[in-house]
Amino acid sequence: MRSQAIRYLILPGWQGSPEEHWQSHWERTLPNASRVEQADWNNPDRESWVAALERAIDAERTPVILIGHSLGCVTIAHWAAQSDPDVLRRVRGALLVAPADVQRPGCPDALKGFAPIPHAPLPFPSLLVGSDNDHAASPQRALEMARDWGAEAAILTGAGHINVKSGHHTWEQGFAHLYRLQSRVEQLSRQRA
Template identity: 40%
Template sequence: MKASEADIFIIPGLDNSGPDHWQSRWEAKIRSARRIEQADWSNPQLESWVSTILRDVEAANRPAVLVAHSLGVVAAVKAAHAIKPGLVKGAFLVGLPNVESDEHVPELIRHFAPIPEHKLPFPSILVASRSDPYCAYDTAVHYGNKWGSTLVDAGETGHINDESGQGPWPEGLMTFANFMRDLS
């Protein structure tokens, strides 16, 4: 599948993705991409975030592909089984935060726990870093396996955002392009 044949939904995490974040760069570069805008990026509410994802994705005119980062990953996975079957063709999930761990994430997002452990109803990739301060690599591997995701080891890349030096993130864009090519 080509990106031009799908509605690409960018789903940022806490505080949104700034202009130098790879999600913002991809949104500007990929014509069929658009951001799911949450009502409050700095005080996230689980039900609101999930219902916004459902509303936007179900209004798609073409097959949908989710591109989620950080807390957006948890929200997207929680929304996955409520989305009309067959509408989402795949999900590119990056930088899962362990919302079940006080040592990894702020209390502000702990109410997004528990992280679902059921297989996703569409193909997915989970990109995880070995040095992510918000989630231990083994935890990401555990959830990726539960979701049926293909795991991509991003090495020592922090939270895979602009603060960790992954602004344009060309390796991620190549991985995403290969993922899109394999979707039908």
């Protein structure tokens, strides 16, 4: 996929992604990448987060690949369940990294407004990358979300929440997952042509 023909929208989760987070590195590295900015990273509001994503996608006609982390993944699922079909068609795929299970016991109160997690399949190719020791979602829950959303799943060993605390700063290995998703998107495009 030619980089000029696609843009990347990066969706951080609760509390945002600091400078040393892989999402910030990817924003600086990927061509045509930008972040979906939220009004309040510490007190997430589902309606306003979904609206911000809708505005970011609708701002340009260029096709988009979404790159979500944690609560950003759940935001994508909520957005897809209610988006305007014209805006929805602009999304070519989504990389969903370490989705937060906002229905888990002990979930922080700040995230509970995003429950229940939508079960509807995403209407675009997606790849969910989880971990076998993520405090925000067990591997079983990550696989359930992938199944519900129609996403291909990859469960990493010992990767934690795939964030700065778990040692994922630039996460160069993550590009392999993005490229796999893009290859799937390109293959589907050729089949439809």
